[in-house]
Amino acid sequence: MNEKCSKESCFPNETGCNVEGHEYVTDCQFYNSKEDIESQDEEIEEEHLLSFPWTGNTLGLLDLNFLTASSHPIIIGVTGVASAGKTTFLSTLYCLLRNGRNIGEYKFSGSLTLTGWENIAWYLSWKEDNVIQYPPHTSRNAGRVPGLLHFSLTNSDGIKKDIIFTDAPGEWFDSWVYNKKDINAEGARWIHKSADAFFLFADSEMLSGNKRGIARNQIKFVGDRLKENLNDKPFGLIWSKADETISADIKNQISTYIQNSPIENYKEFETSVREGQKGIFHQNILESIEWVLETIQNQKNTELKVSVQKENDLFLSKR
Amino acid sequence: MKSQNNILIIGGPNVGKTHFGGQLYGRLINKRGSYKITSPPENLIIFREVLDSLSEGKSAGRTHVSSNEQLKLEIEDSKNNKILFNFPDYAGEQIDKIVNERKVNSIWKENIDNSTGWMLFIRLDELKPIEDLVNRGIPEQSVLESRKNNEINLAISPTAFFIELLQMLLHVKGINSCKNNSDIKLTVVLSCWDNIDGITEESKPSKILEEKLPLVKQFIDSIWAQDKVTFMGLSSTGKTLSNENVDDEYIDKGPENFGYIVNSNGVKESDLTLSISGIIG
Numbered sequence: 001m002n003e004k005c006s007k008e009s010c011f012p013n014e015t016g017c018n019v020e021g022h023e024y025v026t027d028c029q030f031y032n033s034k035e036d037i038e039s040q041d042e043e044i045e046e047e048h049l050l051s052f053p054w055t056g057n058t059l060g061l062l063d064l065n066f067l068t069a070s071s072h073p074i075i076i077g078v079t080g081v082a083s084a085g086k087t088t089f090l091s092t093l094y095c096l097l098r099n100g101r102n103i104g105e106y107k108f109s110g111s112l113t114l115t116g117w118e119n120i121a122w123y124l125s126w127k128e129d130n131v132i133q134y135p136p137h138t139s140r141n142a143g144r145v146p147g148l149l150h151f152s153l154t155n156s157d158g159i160k161k162d163i164i165f166t167d168a169p170g171e172w173f174d175s176w177v178y179n180k181k182d183i184n185a186e187g188a189r190w191i192h193k194s195a196d197a198f199f200l201f202a203d204s205e206m207l208s209g210n211k212r213g214i215a216r217n218q219i220k221f222v223g224d225r226l227k228e229n230l231n232d233k234p235f236g237l238i239w240s241k242a243d244e245t246i247s248a249d250i251k252n253q254i255s256t257y258i259q260n261s262p263i264e265n266y267k268e269f270e271t272s273v274r275e276g277q278k279g280i281f282h283q284n285i286l287e288s289i290e291w292v293l294e295t296i297q298n299q300k301n302t303e304l305k306v307s308v309q310k311e312n313d314l315f316l317s318k319r
Numbered sequence: 320m321k322s323q324n325n326i327l328i329i330g331g332p333n334v335g336k337t338h339f340g341g342q343l344y345g346r347l348i349n350k351r352g353s354y355k356i357t358s359p360p361e362n363l364i365i366f367r368e369v370l371d372s373l374s375e376g377k378s379a380g381r382t383h384v385s386s387n388e389q390l391k392l393e394i395e396d397s398k399n400n401k402i403l404f405n406f407p408d409y410a411g412e413q414i415d416k417i418v419n420e421r422k423v424n425s426i427w428k429e430n431i432d433n434s435t436g437w438m439l440f441i442r443l444d445e446l447k448p449i450e451d452l453v454n455r456g457i458p459e460q461s462v463l464e465s466r467k468n469n470e471i472n473l474a475i476s477p478t479a480f481f482i483e484l485l486q487m488l489l490h491v492k493g494i495n496s497c498k499n500n501s502d503i504k505l506t507v508v509l510s511c512w513d514n515i516d517g518i519t520e521e522s523k524p525s526k527i528l529e530e531k532l533p534l535v536k537q538f539i540d541s542i543w544a545q546d547k548v549t550f551m552g553l554s555s556t557g558k559t560l561s562n563e564n565v566d567d568e569y570i571d572k573g574p575e576n577f578g579y580i581v582n583s584n585g586v587k588e589s590d591l592t593l594s595i596s597g598i599i600g
């Protein structure tokens with residue numbers, strides 16, 4: 001429980017009054033201001049400070065409420081075993097947007113996790129002393145929900161899409177593959193249950209190295225798990241680090257295996273932090289997101305057919 | 320009826336807000352521009368230092384960090400329509416603080432609530448360009464490995480800073496960022512225009528912003544209705560002044576004869592009072 005508020009879902013120091021919606025946290029009946037009596041100055045200061053309902057960092061489940069209260073975000077489950085290039089894919093995506101690249105006809109229209117994006121992109125940015133590095137390992141932590149990264153896109157018709165990416169450690173999927181009910185796979189299960197689309201990462205570097213046999217198995221097995229109850233959700237296979245050449249055999253085996261039972265919406269994308277010829281690897285990153293948006297957009301319910309059509313019925317002719 | 324305009328000038332430290340204020344006031348009081356002051360304000364203290372410095376041909380010092388003053392002016396346009404307009408003065412550090420500490424104090428809350436138009440100052444020549452994997456590429460793995468142990472603290476990019484700042488202001492103002500926003504007018508001012516790299520006589524401010532901070536431009540375009548947002552360049556003093564050595568030409572001609580804006584078509588105008596035309600009325 002939070003020390004300043006008696007409600008579990010409220011973090012007054014960070015995101016203001018979550019439960020009652022007061023502008024100033026001290027107006028709330030659940031706010032505990034006892035500690036402030038010790039330092040009167042602090043209390044006066046605090047009373048007049050307004051907080052924001054988002055922190056800029058990756059979102060947790062409770063933080064999602066702020067978004068889901070007003071829209072249905074598209075959650076893209078970014079899956080794959082450890083070191084498959086999931087976080088690197090996300091940082092490259094953000095860097096592309098930051099450099100002004102578009103996702104199809106959509107334009108960037110905001111983000112609740114700018115600091116989170118900057119954090120992962122930071123590792124792939126040049127620093128003053130010319131340091132650049134791949135994102136560090138996303139560690140398996142006690143939390144059961146992956147870090148969620150958000151941005152929204154708007155097209156010229158003013159239609160806004162909120163998109164959420166899961167940035168989860170690969171170990172969650174390692175555990176999930178071998179035991180669906182593994183205690184360490186809670187996060188992977190959440191992603192599987194909640195996501196509207198999936199990206200499965202196949203790391204070309206690992207698939208061309210000594211451990212390519214194991215890597216191939218892991219990709220297949222994660223694929224199998226994802227396909228359970230997949231229905232018409234888009235499933236993208238992302239060949240990461242595609243600037244590394246892998247044998248056509250291995251590639252073919254994985255691709256065939258994943259499609260050994262029909263997947264309604266399936267596509268493969270070759271991507272890399274390196275742009276590749278004519279920027280193809282970067283373009284594919286943007287196109288993978290566009291493909292998810294388009295696929296989901298096309299799944300809207302068909303228009304209702306009114307069986308009894310009476311032209312002179314004003315109620316029925318009102319559209 | 321007089322229209323009431325509260326202009327909120329938004330800009331971090333050292334972006335030229337004070338010089339702009341002083342020069343704008345100089346133009347308004349000289350009554351040669353599109354907008355004029357009807358009678359001098361009661362209290363002009365916030366512009367005292369900048370007006371004195373500029374008349375001496377020097378640059379003004381920085382606004383005190385805790386300063387929070389308002390200058391109330393009554394101006395009229397060429398058709399004698401009276402317009403009330405508030406000009407706030409504060410140190411730019413307060414803007415940095417809002418974004419970094421993610422808190423808004425009651426003075427700022429009131430300023431934002433009462434504002435009818437925003438002027439966002441961005442000084443492009445002082446922003447360090449970000450070199451990331453997209454615009455510079457990535458070195459070979461072996462080079463990366465050897466550098467892996469150096470830890471450097473995260474500093475958010477100017478892109479993220481400006482977007483977060485605007486998102487926060489919109490939130491405090493209670494503006495829905497879902498649709499084309501026409502509830503608050505915005506002028507983006509690219510200050511110290513003459514110092515921006517690669518500026519030519521043909522450069523248009525909106526294009527320059529798109530080139531230097533593309534995501535900020537995209538964000539503004541997707542949130543604001545087209546006719547509610549203006550992009551302009553600004554050089555308040557026309558040339559770089561020092562705060563120690565006097566500039567004789569400045570003294571002789573008078574500060575009101577220096578400085579210009581670059582309008583959205585890329586045309587230079589010496590009438591600085593036009594800078595507020597996009598957000599008042």
